[in-house]
Each structure stands twice: as structure tokens, then as C-alpha cells.
Amino acid sequence: MSWENNVRKVVPYVAGEQPEGKVIKLNTNEFPYAPSPMVATRIYDLAENEIKDETSMLRKYPNTNSDNLVNALSEVYNVDRDKIFVGVGSDDVLALSFLTFFNSDKPVLFPDITYSFYDVWASLFKIPFEIQPLKDDFTINKEDYFKTNGGIIIPNPNAPTGIMESREMFEEILKKNPDSVVIVDEAYVDFGADSMLPLIDKYDNLLVVQTFSKSRALAGLRIGVAFGNTKLISFLKDVKYSFNSYTINYPAIEIATAACRDTDYWKETVAKVIKTREWTKTKLKELGFEFADSKANFIFASHKTVPAEHIFTALKEKDIYVRFWNKARISNHLRITIGTDAEMEELIKSLKEIIENYA
Numbered sequence: 001m002s003w004e005n006n007v008r009k010v011v012p013y014v015a016g017e018q019p020e021g022k023v024i025k026l027n028t029n030e031f032p033y034a035p036s037p038m039v040a041t042r043i044y045d046l047a048e049n050e051i052k053d054e055t056s057m058l059r060k061y062p063n064t065n066s067d068n069l070v071n072a073l074s075e076v077y078n079v080d081r082d083k084i085f086v087g088v089g090s091d092d093v094l095a096l097s098f099l100t101f102f103n104s105d106k107p108v109l110f111p112d113i114t115y116s117f118y119d120v121w122a123s124l125f126k127i128p129f130e131i132q133p134l135k136d137d138f139t140i141n142k143e144d145y146f147k148t149n150g151g152i153i154i155p156n157p158n159a160p161t162g163i164m165e166s167r168e169m170f171e172e173i174l175k176k177n178p179d180s181v182v183i184v185d186e187a188y189v190d191f192g193a194d195s196m197l198p199l200i201d202k203y204d205n206l207l208v209v210q211t212f213s214k215s216r217a218l219a220g221l222r223i224g225v226a227f228g229n230t231k232l233i234s235f236l237k238d239v240k241y242s243f244n245s246y247t248i249n250y251p252a253i254e255i256a257t258a259a260c261r262d263t264d265y266w267k268e269t270v271a272k273v274i275k276t277r278e279w280t281k282t283k284l285k286e287l288g289f290e291f292a293d294s295k296a297n298f299i300f301a302s303h304k305t306v307p308a309e310h311i312f313t314a315l316k317e318k319d320i321y322v323r324f325w326n327k328a329r330i331s332n333h334l335r336i337t338i339g340t341d342a343e344m345e346e347l348i349k350s351l352k353e354i355i356e357n358y359a
């Protein structure tokens, strides 16, 4: 038993279910359409020309800085290469950012209702943290972030609420916290929110984190990005190279690069999801659901009369998966990812039945 005293014990993050088979999966905010056709093209090309023989790129370690991907991001986002950091999904980027930037005795601040990985990383790395309750309408009380702290992380739009906060609010928080790094987790920013990316040169304490998992339909590839000034990014690289230099593998770098450059496809498919989201909002309202306006690829809704847990279970029986948390303040909410039009029509049909049959 004695060695157990020396084990690092953590309560891990719990991801949404990944059910097998033919279900309507609206529970983990994955993108409903295929990734860019350039992805498959690049994979065939790799298999044909860069993998098979003794010149195989897989014999060698990958480029530690993922240069090809960083170059593509630099061109597409018009940001200098040394202000870009890439990792194995934004979970990797965020975990390394916690390790790098949240290194004081003062507590890191983040909202009570937010991405549930933040307190897990803080606990894992033994970083003190202090949770700041959202207002009753689930918006952020900016004054909560004006006190002494060891860092701040806020998603925008927030997850799972979908609520976007203004650039003015973030600028105020950044200005009040010159001694802390402020991370804005923009996992869902492409679905209609304002990015803080244009502010990275104005505030040397701002780190903007994005991902290829949601709007680029590449959750399975695992690519995340951080944008910040050269100094922030170099500190992040120092920590990464002290942990594992070769995180993103060669095919992933190449595939992500191809996807990144196909901006037309990306914008078209994101616009489709936004259109479906707005349609879904109208239908949910008609069925008696209430929700804050979402700028993400999901809607966080509660029903006026039917409890969320009942709807969650009844939907599951119909092979429709949404996300439900039995947690304080949100135990009567469902987070519904925006799927294809057909999937959302099926969802609305099923919700209608469930609500009508609820005694």
C-alpha cells in the first residue's frame, strides 16, 4: 500500500460517449460534414509517394516545429510564424499552456460553467484555481476577473453555454491583468463569434487557442493551435521541447496543412452549420425550449416543462445522443450539437414526440 501514497492521483476528464453503430450523434460537437476533400487527396498522395520505400518520411522523426503547418497557418491567418504554436489537439496546447503560464502561487480564474478540462489540468499540475460563477443568465461578470490571480482562461464562445462575450470585455480583462497570461479558448469561434486574434500584438499577455476539431471536421486528426506574441510562443515551445519534442506526426502535419489551405471549403461548410443552427433555434423555441443565443455549433437548452434528464434518456432510446450533465446549475440543460439538416429534422421530430408524451 505504501507506494500508493506516492502516486499522482487525479480525477480525469470525462469525454462524451462515442457510441458504435448508426446513431444520430449530437453529443461531442463534432462537425457534421466531411473534412476538406484535400485531406483525402493528400492522404492518397502520401501513401503513393512518401511512405512506401526507403525514402519514406515515416522512417524519420517529424519536424519538431511542424513547419509546413505553421507556414500554412501563417499565410491563412496573416500571423508571423513565430507567433504560432501547434499541438496534438487544443487539449494538448491548453495543457502545455497551463504548465507554462500558470506557474504562480496565486489562483487561476475561470468560470464555474465552462470546459470541464480546466479544473482537471489545474489539479493535475497542482495549480491553485478559483472558480468564478457566471451570472444567472450564464454571462460573465467581468469584475470577477479584476482581482489578484495567477492566470485567466475563458472560452469564447463559452462551452457549454454557446454565449459569446464582447471584444471590449476581453480588452478590459487584459488591461486589468498585465501580470497574468489571459487565455481565450476559441474552440468554437469560427461559428460566428469575434476572434481575439487581432489583439495579440496589442496585449503581450494574450494567448488565443483554436482547434481543427470543430469547424475543420478533423477531431480525429488531433490538431490545435495557439496564437500569441513571440515571447509567449517561445516559452510554450521551451516547455513542449522539455516534455516531448515530436508530438504531431508527419502525416498529421501534412494532412492538416492541406485542410488549412482549403479556406473556401471550410467557409462554405461552416456557413451551412450556422444556417442549420439558426433553423434549429426556431424549431426548439416552437417546442418550448429556452436558451441563450449560441454562436457555437451547439445549443444549450432547457425545456419549460419537461426535465432535461428525461429528454436525454428518451432521445437515447431513439438512438439520438446529446450531452447532459448532472451538475449544479445545469442539470436541467441539454447541449445539442448541430448536425446535418436531416439529423436536426429527426431530432426535432423526436423531441416533439417526447414532449407530447410527457405526462
Ligand SMILES: *Cc1c(COP(=O)(O)O)cnc(C)c1O
Pocket: 029, 088, 089, 090, 091, 092, 115, 155, 159, 185, 187, 210, 211, 212, 213, 219, 222, 223, 224
Ligand atoms: C472541443 C474543445 C476543446 C478541445 O478540442 P481538441 O479536440 O483537443 O482540439 C478545447 N476547448 C473547448 C472549449 C472545447 O469545446
